[in-house]
Amino acid sequence: xxxxxxxxxxxxxxxxxxxxxxxxxxxxxxxxxxxxxxxxxxxxxxxxxxxxxxxxxxxxxxxxxxxxxxxxxxxxxxxxxxxxxxxxxxxxxxxxxxxxxxxxxxxxxxxxxxxxxxxxxxxxxxxxxxxxxxxxxxxxxxxxxxxxxxxxxxxxxxxxxxxxxxxxxxxxxxxxxxxxxxxxxxxxxxxxxxxxxxxxxxxxxxxx
Numbered sequence: 001x002x003x004x005x006x007x008x009x010x011x012x013x014x015x016x017x018x019x020x021x022x023x024x025x026x027x028x029x030x031x032x033x034x035x036x037x038x039x040x041x042x043x044x045x046x047x048x049x050x051x052x053x054x055x056x057x058x059x060x061x062x063x064x065x066x067x068x069x070x071x072x073x074x075x076x077x078x079x080x081x082x083x084x085x086x087x088x089x090x091x092x093x094x095x096x097x098x099x100x101x102x103x104x105x106x107x108x109x110x111x112x113x114x115x116x117x118x119x120x121x122x123x124x125x126x127x128x129x130x131x132x133x134x135x136x137x138x139x140x141x142x143x144x145x146x147x148x149x150x151x152x153x154x155x156x157x158x159x160x161x162x163x164x165x166x167x168x169x170x171x172x173x174x175x176x177x178x179x180x181x182x183x184x185x186x187x188x189x190x191x192x193x194x195x196x197x198x199x200x201x202x203x204x205x206x207x208x
Contacts, residue, residue, distance in 0.1 A: 044160075044177065044178060045160040045161055045175075046160075047178065047179050048160045048175075048176045048178065048179055049066070049159065049160045050179070051079070051179035051180060052074060052079075052157060052160070052176075053072075053074075054078070054079055055074040055075045055076070055078050055079050055080065056072060056073070056074050056075070057073070057075060062074065066158075066159040066161075067159075069168075070158055070159050070162050070168030070169070070170070071156040071157065071158050071159070071168060071169065071170055072156070072157055072159070073154050073155070073156055073157075074154065074155055074156075074157045075153075075154055076130075076133070076149045076150055076151065076152075076153040076154065076155055077130050077133060077149075077150040077151030077152065077153065078130060078151075079130060079180070080127045080128065080129065080130055080182055081127075081128050081129065081130050081131075081132045081133040081148055081149060081150045082125045082126065082127055082128070082148070082149045082153075082155050083125070083126045083128055083132070083138075083146055083147070083148050083149070083183075083185070083188045084123050084124070084125055084146060084147045084148075084149060085123065085124045085125075085126065085145070085146045085188070085191070085192055085195075086122065086123060086124075086145055086146075087117070087122035087123060087124060088122075088195075088199065089145055089146070089192055089195035089196060089199065090102065090106070090124050090191070090195060091195075092194075092195040092196070092198040092199035092202065093105070093109070093191050093192075093194045093195030093198060094106070094195075095198065099165065099173070102173070103173045103174060106124075106173060106174050106191075107174045109187060109190075109191050110126060110174065110183045110184070110187050110188065110191065111183070111184065111187060112174070112177055112181065112183075113126075113127075113172075113173075113174030113175065113176065113177070113181075113183065114126075114127045114172060114174055114175060114176035114177075114181070114182070114183065115127070115172070115173055115174040115183070116157065116158050116162075116170050116171060116172045116173060116174075117170065117171065117173050118156075118169065118170045119165065119169055119170065119171075120169050124173070125155065125157075126183050126188050127176070127182050127183060128148070128182050128183050128184070128185045128188065129182050129185070130150065130151075132148055132150070132185040133148045133149070133150025133151065134150070135148075135185060137185075137189060138150075138185070143189055143192050143193070144192075144196065145192065145196065146188070146192045148185075156170060157170075158170040158171050158172060160172065160175065160176065163175050
């Protein structure tokens with residue numbers, strides 16, 4: 001095999017590997033960056049997975065559930081609680097049902113997530129601090145159609161590797177960026193109220 005000249009002006013590099021999907025004109029610096037990004041993402045997923053498994057009744061069994069089914073049963077109310085929101089409320093708040101746009105909206109509205117969606121039940125689950133379940137707004141069910149799952153609740157949580165609709169029944173539409181990084185409950189309240197308002201407005205407009 002011959003040499004490939006680096007467009008950035010460096011000396012020719014022997015046997016530059018071309019990764020699947022990469023442009024044959026990708027520079028060596030760009031290839032190195034791709035390696036770093038993939039490696040970093042893998043490390044983040046491992047760290048997040050280890051943190052989430054602290055909520056498992058049996059960590060070994062939960063790891064096996066992730067490996068086999070893609071979903072593990074974790075306990076709420078310890079290291080996190082989860083706010084369950086119907087898909088139609090989320091879609092109304094986002095103003096679209098197009099998944100990429102919904103995901104982008106959720107990431108912006110909730111300042112980075114984490115959020116996963118159960119495709120079969122059409123419900124979104126927003127992970128929040130465990131203390132959220134003890135706040136009056138959630139204890140008294142003052143936010144219609146949304147429910148905060150705390151102590152005494154178990155939740156099927158997807159593997160951190162499941163980040164696309166095809167990965168499992170549930171997947172992270174806004175992955176957890178780092179261990180313990182959770183959503184602000186007040187932001188979830190605002191999202192639900194916005195979705196309910198937008199949905200009601202659309203229904204009124206349709207009825208006119």
